[in-house]
Every structure is written in C-alpha cells, then in structure tokens.
Amino acid sequence: MLVSELSEAELLNCFVPDLPAGQAQLIGPGDDCALIAAPDARFVTSTDMLVENLDFRRDWSTGFEVGQRLAAQNLADCAAMGAQPTSLLVCLGVPRDLEVQWVKDFTAGISLRCREAGVGLAGGDLSGAPVIVASATITGNLDGAEPVLRSGASAGDIIALAGTLGRSAAGLSLCEAGYIQTEDLYTLPESLRAIAADSLRIFKAAEPPLTAGVEARQAGASAMLDVSDGLLRDLERICQASETSARLDSVLLKHYIEPLTKLAAWLNADVRQWVLAGGEDHGMLATFPLGVPLPKRFHRIGECVEDGKTELYLDKMPAPAVLGWDHFRKETRE
Numbered sequence: 001m002l003v004s005e006l007s008e009a010e011l012l013n014c015f016v017p018d019l020p021a022g023q024a025q026l027i028g029p030g031d032d033c034a035l036i037a038a039p040d041a042r043f044v045t046s047t048d049m050l051v052e053n054l055d056f057r058r059d060w061s062t063g064f065e066v067g068q069r070l071a072a073q074n075l076a077d078c079a080a081m082g083a084q085p086t087s088l089l090v091c092l093g094v095p096r097d098l099e100v101q102w103v104k105d106f107t108a109g110i111s112l113r114c115r116e117a118g119v120g121l122a123g124g125d126l127s128g129a130p131v132i133v134a135s136a137t138i139t140g141n142l143d144g145a146e147p148v149l150r151s152g153a154s155a156g157d158i159i160a161l162a163g164t165l166g167r168s169a170a171g172l173s174l175c176e177a178g179y180i181q182t183e184d185l186y187t188l189p190e191s192l193r194a195i196a197a198d199s200l201r202i203f204k205a206a207e208p209p210l211t212a213g214v215e216a217r218q219a220g221a222s223a224m225l226d227v228s229d230g231l232l233r234d235l236e237r238i239c240q241a242s243e244t245s246a247r248l249d250s251v252l253l254k255h256y257i258e259p260l261t262k263l264a265a266w267l268n269a270d271v272r273q274w275v276l277a278g279g280e281d282h283g284m285l286a287t288f289p290l291g292v293p294l295p296k297r298f299h300r301i302g303e304c305v306e307d308g309k310t311e312l313y314l315d316k317m318p319a320p321a322v323l324g325w326d327h328f329r330k331e332t333r334e
Ligand SMILES: Nc1ncnc2c1ncn2[C@@H]1O[C@H](COP(=O)(O)OP(=O)(O)OP(=O)(O)O)[C@@H](O)[C@H]1O
Pocket: 047, 048, 073, 077, 228, 229
C-alpha cells in the first residue's frame, strides 16, 4: 500500500499507538504539544535532518535503518553535551508513491533506539515531499550539572574518543563499490567479511556509545562533541572554540586504522581518509584535564598543546589536509 492511499490520520494511526514513552514524557503525541518534564529548569535541545540521496539512499538502507540512524545522531548530540535525553520529536516528508511499510519501518527504527535510551517519541509532523526528508529534535536533561561545551579544552588536556572511527566511511565505500547487503560480502576474502559487515551496519545505522557522554561529564571532561563530520574537522571545532592547538598521536590512532587497513586496500581506498575524515560514526570526542582517569570506553588519541594557534598536528607535523564532510564545500577542511 502507498501513502497516497491513506489519509494523514490513517497514516498516523499506523504507528502512533506503538510509540515509546519515556519517564520525562508527561503527555505524549495526540494534542497540539507534548508535555515534557524539565526538572532542572533548563534543557538542552538540538535538531538534525536526513535527506534522501544526500544522507541515505533507499536502495542502500531500509526504513528501519534510516529511523535508527536519525535517532542515533540526535541522541549523540544530546550525549555530547553530557545530557540525558528526555524527548524526541520527528518530522517526516514523504513522496506520495512511498510504501506505507517504509514509514512503519522508519518509525520502528526510531522507536527501538528511543526505547534503548529510555526516551519518549513525543510527537512530530507529516508532510509530502519530492524525496524523503526526515528531521528530529531532541531535548535532554543535565540534572543541574553544567553542560560539556566545545570551548572548555585547555593546553595539556588529554584528547580521547569513545566509539568507532572510520567504520561508517568504510561502510559508505562498500556501498559505493556495490557491497550493499551482507550477502554481497561473500565475494570478499573471508578475512575481510567481519570488518566489512561491521562497517556496513554502522554506516546504515550508527551505533554511538550514548551513555559515554554522561560518563565523560561526570568524570570531568573539559570539552566534548560527537564526531559527525570527521575527526580532524570536528577536533578543529574544539580547537577553534577553545583557542588551543591539538596534537594527535599516530601510534594511538593505530587502534582505529589497523582493523580497517586490509579492507581499504581491497577497495583501493585510503584508510587514513576513513579514520581522520570519515564522519557519521558519532563517537564521543572529549578532552580531559591531565590526571583525570578516563572513563571506560574512552581511548587516548592525543593532547591539547599550547602554541598560540588553533592548529591540528599529527605527531610533530601539521595534520594532513584530508577532506572532512561538508554538505556545501567538499574540497577542503574549513
Ligand atoms: N538552520 C540553522 N539555524 C540556526 N542554527 C543552525 C542552523 N543550522 C545549524 N545551526 C547551528 O550551527 C551549529 C553547528 O551545526 P552542525 O549541524 O554542524 O552541528 P554539529 O553537531 O556540528 O553536526 P551534526 O549536525 O552532524 O551533529 C549548531 O549549534 C547548530 O544548532
């Protein structure tokens, strides 16, 4: 059945009765607004969108995966402030010839990730669009604590990451090379299949270490963001906001590079490009004052350095000018 065969109310009725309700959700979907508890009189909020053919392709990803990915990227933004999610609102624009099942799968994907995070899907909006456009808005609670900003890093701080780097970019390269479904991976050498399957899964539906955000705040992180546009581009954002330089350690980055090296060689891709510039893994990139024990899941990858600039270094050299993701300007780092 196509969405054009249903009224808006009928389409809503296909999924609204099954949406998750979180603890903070006092009134869920059905009225003009939802009502969400904000126990510390302030809340964090952020929004993020996905556009068909730019951010996902329907022939690569299922509705279930796109839904999971939309939830994950919003939950990652909330986590990167050190906040606990309290509500998610979802807007969806769809073409008239889209299967109703796609919309149901998409909502099921969002609902799964919301349930895992204990957050309610509080409402949203539906409209028509020439391609699928989906956006979500998250709110989160800091429980009276201060948020972890991009601007809090100082020279001497340790730079650490929780989550994966380069896996999503590897998954994108696999799809571009025609390895789209797990079954397609059987034509790869056996030794590459597990890492390829892992990368494909992460590309299609990111798996950020969401609870690591609050843990980093509680451990005393000085700055944090989620890596959506690539390690170098996002670390540069911390450097610019904090007015510090940063030095990455190539020995510590081997943790991310080595598992992907053979797959990159097979695909004729640049593994350093995947790891240094690949976005959408949504790992938590944080800085911690020297001496603070890193929370579990955080791996040290470098340190902030004082040189009166906001430069990135890889060991003792300026970091390579590999491309980070930019929707409008793809040829250089900002
Ligand atoms: N249309 C807009 N109007 C107002 N502010 C915006 C708009 N688009 C982006 N911003 C703001 O600009 C900042 C950077 O946006 P960006 O989308 O790059 O966020 P990000 O967290 O770095 O990346 P991601 O969206 O991948 O998580 C954010 O604070 C965001 O709220």
